[in-house]
Amino acid sequence: MANKNKVSYGPSIRRLPSYLHIIRHAQSNGDQFISGTVIANELNLEPIQVRKDLAITGIIGKPKKGYPVNELVTAIERYLGWNVTHKAIIVGAGNLGSALSGYQEFKNHGLDIIAAFDTDPAKVGKIVHGLPIHSLDQLTELVPQLHAEIAILTVPSPYATSTCESIVKAGIKAIWNFTNIKLKVPADIMVWREDLSSGYAMLSVMMKLAQKGDTAAL
Amino acid sequence: MANKNKVSYGPSIRRLPSYLHIIRHAQSNGDQFISGTVIANELNLEPIQVRKDLAITGIIGKPKKGYPVNELVTAIERYLGWNVTHKAIIVGAGNLGSALSGYQEFKNHGLDIIAAFDTDPAKVGKIVHGLPIHSLDQLTELVPQLHAEIAILTVPSPYATSTCESIVKAGIKAIWNFTNIKLKVPADIMVWREDLSSGYAMLSVMMKLAQKGDTAAL
DNA sequence: TAGATTGTTAATCGATTAACAATC
DNA sequence: TAGATTGTTAATCGATTAACAATC
Numbered sequence: 001m002a003n004k005n006k007v008s009y010g011p012s013i014r015r016l017p018s019y020l021h022i023i024r025h026a027q028s029n030g031d032q033f034i035s036g037t038v039i040a041n042e043l044n045l046e047p048i049q050v051r052k053d054l055a056i057t058g059i060i061g062k063p064k065k066g067y068p069v070n071e072l073v074t075a076i077e078r079y080l081g082w083n084v085t086h087k088a089i090i091v092g093a094g095n096l097g098s099a100l101s102g103y104q105e106f107k108n109h110g111l112d113i114i115a116a117f118d119t120d121p122a123k124v125g126k127i128v129h130g131l132p133i134h135s136l137d138q139l140t141e142l143v144p145q146l147h148a149e150i151a152i153l154t155v156p157s158p159y160a161t162s163t164c165e166s167i168v169k170a171g172i173k174a175i176w177n178f179t180n181i182k183l184k185v186p187a188d189i190m191v192w193r194e195d196l197s198s199g200y201a202m203l204s205v206m207m208k209l210a211q212k213g214d215t216a217a218l
Numbered sequence: 219m220a221n222k223n224k225v226s227y228g229p230s231i232r233r234l235p236s237y238l239h240i241i242r243h244a245q246s247n248g249d250q251f252i253s254g255t256v257i258a259n260e261l262n263l264e265p266i267q268v269r270k271d272l273a274i275t276g277i278i279g280k281p282k283k284g285y286p287v288n289e290l291v292t293a294i295e296r297y298l299g300w301n302v303t304h305k306a307i308i309v310g311a312g313n314l315g316s317a318l319s320g321y322q323e324f325k326n327h328g329l330d331i332i333a334a335f336d337t338d339p340a341k342v343g344k345i346v347h348g349l350p351i352h353s354l355d356q357l358t359e360l361v362p363q364l365h366a367e368i369a370i371l372t373v374p375s376p377y378a379t380s381t382c383e384s385i386v387k388a389g390i391k392a393i394w395n396f397t398n399i400k401l402k403v404p405a406d407i408m409v410w411r412e413d414l415s416s417g418y419a420m421l422s423v424m425m426k427l428a429q430k431g432d433t434a435a436l
Numbered sequence: 437t438a439g440a441t442t443g444t445t446a447a448t449c450g451a452t453t454a455a456c457a458a459t460c
Numbered sequence: 461t462a463g464a465t466t467g468t469t470a471a472t473c474g475a476t477t478a479a480c481a482a483t484c
Contacts, residue, residue, distance in 0.1 A: 011475065013423050017415035021375075021398050035441065043400045048477060051442070063442040063483045080419050081426040095347070099317030105375075105398065109418055129313070150421070157239075157323075174425050176418065180239050180323065182261050190428055192421040196412065197235035200327055200394065201298050203368070203410040205231050207392050208299040210408055229451065253465065266453060269466070281459045281466040 012053040013080070017109075018043055019050065020076045024108075027069045035066030082110045088176075089148045090116040091163060092155030093123050093133050096178060100152055102129035114146055136166065143170040150174045157181050230271040231298070235327075236261055237268065238294045242326075245287045253284030300328045306394075307366045308334040309381060310373030311341050311351050314396055318370055320347035332364055354384065361388040368392045375399050 022042050026034045036050040043050075054067065057075040061067040077083045090097040093116040100106075101113050116133045118124060124135045134142060142148075151172045155163050160181035167175060174190040177183055183191050240260050244252045254268040261268075272285060275293040279285040295301045308315040311334040318324075319331050334351045336342060342353045352360060360366075369390045373381050378399035385393060392408040395401055401409050 008474095010420065013419050014413070014416035017413065017419050018398065018400070021415075037441070046477065047441085049475095052476080055443075061442055064440050065484070066441070079423075081422040082419075086422070086425070095317040095320035099313040102313035103414075105415065106418065109415060109422070111418060149425075173428070174421055176421055180236065182236070188428065190421060190424040192417055192424065194414065194417045195232070195235065196321075197239075197323065197327060198232035199410055199412045200324065200329060201231050201235050201300075202228065203392055203394055203408060204299040204304070204327070205297075206408040206410065207304070207367075210391070210406065226450095255465070264453065265465085267451095270452080273467075279466055282464050283460070284465070 009056050012056055015043075015045075015049075015053050016057075016076055016080060019053065020073065020080075023069060023072050023076070027073055031069050033062065033066040034069050034072070036061070038066070077110075080109075082108075085110045085112050086150050086174075087146065087148045088113045088150035088152055089143070089146065089172075090131070090152050090154060091136070091139075091167060092153065092159075093118040093120075093128060094154060094156070097152070097154035098128045100154065100178075101131050111150070113152070114148065115142070136163070139166050139170040143172060148172065150176060152176045152178065153183075154178045227274050230274055233261075233263075233267075233271055234275075234294055234298060237271065238291065238298075241285075241287060241290050241294070245291055249287050251280065251284040252287050252290070254279070256284070295328075298327075300326075303328045303330050304368050304392075305364065305366045306331045306368035306370055307361070307364065307390075308349070308370050308372060309354070309357075309385060310371065310377075311336040311338075311346060312372060312374070315370070315372035316346045318372065318396075319349050329368070331370070332366065333360070354381070357384050357388040361390060366390065368394060370394045370396065371401075372396045 019039055022039055023034055036054065037047045040047040040050045054061070054072070057079040059067055059072050059075040074083070088111055090101050090113060097116060101116055106113065113131065116128060116131045117136045117139055118133050119136045123133050126133050149172065151167045151174070153160065153163065153167070153175055157179045160177070160179040160183065164175065164183045164185065168185055168189055173188070175183065175185070177191055177193040178196070180195065180197060182193065185191055237257055240257055241252055254272065255265045258265040258268045272279070272290070275297040277285055277290050277293040292301075306329055308319050308331060315334060319334055324331065331349065334346060334349045335354045335357055336351055337354045341351050344351050367390065369385045369392070371378065371381065371385070371393055375397045378395070378397040378401065382393065382401045382403065386403055386407055391406070393401065393403070395409055395411040396414070398413065398415060400411065403409055
């Protein structure tokens with residue numbers, strides 16, 4: 001099947017976390033309802049797009065008032081699977097890996113990072129942001145013990161492919177891939193690649209066009 | 219104008235860095251030509267998509283052989299503006315900020331991170347990954363001195379809006395925004411928001427669907 | 437009530453994919 | 461040469477946007 005691992009509603013799903021952030025803010029303000037128009041204004045989107053996106057969560061709004069804040073938060077979290085906590089490990093305790101392990105925001109998404117792994121003997125045994133760093137050799141042994149479901153892959157790209165194989169062998173079912181290598185995995189392993197370079201590519205091209213005064217093409 | 223700051227060919231531009239990585243690898247192998255088919259196989263894409271994407275760089279391939287590797291590398295770098303070095307500053311020297319300042323990959327994209335800024339007196343004056351950490355108060359003074367063009371915004375989200383204002387006042391023209399706040403900036407300031415939560419949202423939904431055995435919907 | 441906002445159905449827009457002649 | 465691969469033109473697909481009746 002050609003489109004395996006492609007989620008329908010992809011663009012909508014990617015926008016939901018931004019909506020959720022705003023709606024949670026309204027919730028902490030004690031607001032009972034929030035309208036799609038308000039969310040859209042906050043994010044520079046079209047109200048119709050917000051309504052369409054929210055519709056996939058199954059929530060029903062009230063004409064004139066908007067969407068019930070508490071129910072909306074629950075519905076989005078539920079739709080994203082963020083009502084369930086997933087245990088994750090960092091594989092590659094370099095700069096990026098250590099940073100992500102200390103990134104508090106993920107706690108709000110049900111992502112619980114519980115350990116890190118590295119090959120560097122100088123790092124193994126140390127603690128980073130409260131996480132123990134284990135040797136990569138112990139992956140097979142520790143993944144089941146720790147009940148880890150997700151691996152956050154932050155090794156240098158030359159090691160990505162081989163490390164990925166170890167991760168799969170250890171029984172991990174989902175990989176958040178921060179390397180610039182496209183991983184080859186069995187069909188039942190979920191992979192999402194986070195490509196920081198592509199973001200910088202966009203910014204860089206925008207800068208180039210702006211410099212040219214080429215606003216029409218923007 | 220409604221679509222200001224929207225780059226045409228957005229999806230193509232975001233794929234180019236992955237192509238570039240593969241083509242540079244072929245280059246270091248000494249290959250003279252690389253075909254769109256080979257690139258496509260490596261990334262699990264359709265060959266026609268790779269050809270269409272490469273066409274925007276203006277490069278001409280040879281039937282049967284493929285694209286000339288050296289020229290292709292140059293053309294992509296030129297198209298992305300990666301042949302020009304841009305000086306950048308980290309604003310918010312927390313976990314993520316420190317990690318990005320030590321992320322070697324950006325060197326290959328002409329991104330030169332030269333300093334970090336933070337409000338924490340305990341951090342100011344220290345060195346992280348070879349970068350001096352300055353006080354945020356010095357932004358206006360130092361940005362012109364350092365010839366910094368890009369700000370990488372990695373402050374905690376409650377500080378995003380106010381810090382952004384300082385950045386704009388200091389004369390920065392492009393912001394790579396890692397917070398989950400949509401920034402409000404003048405029309406001549408370029409912003410690209412990197413949303414790590416949206417990536418985790420995708421992975422999380424994929425996991426949920428896979429669990430249900432709902433492969434048809436994937 | 438009047439009108440802001442919803443959900444639905446249809447139209448538009450843009451990106452991906454297909455088809456195929458040209459060619460090294 | 462034969463055939464793999466290109467660039468172009470057309471078709472398809474999916475996502476965004478528009479229009480509007482329903483309604484709290």
